[in-house]
Amino acid sequence: MMAEYLYPVWKGWPSNRTALIAEVGMNHGGDGGLAWEMIRSAHENGADFVKLQSFITEEFFHPSLPYFSNTKSMELSFDTQKRLFSKSKEKGIRLITTPFDFKSVDMVEEFELPAYKIASMDNDNIPLLRYVAEKQRPVLVSCGMANLGEIEKVVNIMKQEGNDNLILVHCISDYPTKPKDLNLEMINLLKSTFKKPVGLSDHSVGLHSSYIAASLGVAVIEKHFTTDRTLHEKFPDADHNISLEPGELKDLRQFCETVPVMMGGAPRLLTENEISGRHDLRRGFYSKRDITLGEKISLENTVLLRPVSGIAANAWDFVCGKEVKKNIPKGNPIFYSDLGL
Secondary structure, eight states, rough: OOSSOOOOOSSTOTTTOEEEEEEEEETTTOOOOHHHHHHHHHTTTTTTTEEEEEOOOOGTTTTTTHHOOOOOOOOOOOHHHHHHHHHHHTTTTOOEEEOOSSHHHHHTTTOOOOOOOEEEGGTTHHHHHHHHHHHTTTEEOOOOOOOHHHHHHHHHHHHHHOOOOOEEEEEEEESOOOOGGGGTHHHHHEEEEEEHHHHEEEEESSSSSHHHHHTTTOOOOEEEOSGGGGGGTOOOOGGGGGGGOOHHHHHHHHHHHHHHHHHSSSSSSOOOOHHHHHHTTEEEEESSHHHHHHOOOTTTTTTEEEOOOOBGGHHHHHHHOBBBOOOOTOOBBBOGGGGGG
């Protein structure tokens, strides 16, 4: 059964479709051409949304950090990002972003993005949360590193800003996430506690955890994406090693398409083959030997065999002990008329 509180965020979004977000992030290594190649490939292989990270390194990293310079090298200029957002809009690609600072939010606002994403590192960044929430666009907030009290604060901030378009995204901020740390039960807890759509930002290797999340009826699944995992050698500080390649993204899309079909409904309807099987595959009463007038039906003189031609096996409690009103030759199906009924 698909869970409640799903899919109210995007107007007209199908009520049983899990949205796939392909997270390009910094996998482009600061190369705008490679970024576009990844955006295009993700879209062609089933991503509903493709996501970048928009930032000015100096606005969120102290220059003393050892990975400051590497992060700076993977920063896309605002001009490059604007070209990517414009081109995506022209091609009908839903390109969204995770902004790390106010200037980045301002830069992308002109493109009227279908959603913003707040990273786990910023789910306690109250000024940024408020600034994004007040844009009145759907907001996905990753819940990595957060406890339930902090998640409640996120929900309240959105409410205070009059923005009800929130998706809480279960996330483990540990790359790659080990199976024992995935805690996918949190998906159901977040749904029941906050009555909001819930997604999964999946940092595990492979597709198994995303398959489980899709079966739990998540609103969105986010997976890192690359055109080639061997790019990890060129960009070791990016996320190629936990990213899906195009064929894997396509597999995930196809699985998500089949989930509502497989979940079906309850109570269910019998299939056509099951309906015919009620006659062909179930058992009915047959005489094990010649049965004479006046004998009572028992296991000694009857046998239950396929197919049902007369009385069905499910009538055993009613029929057992009834007297036969005529002689029944061995091997014949037994009918209610044989019992005077």
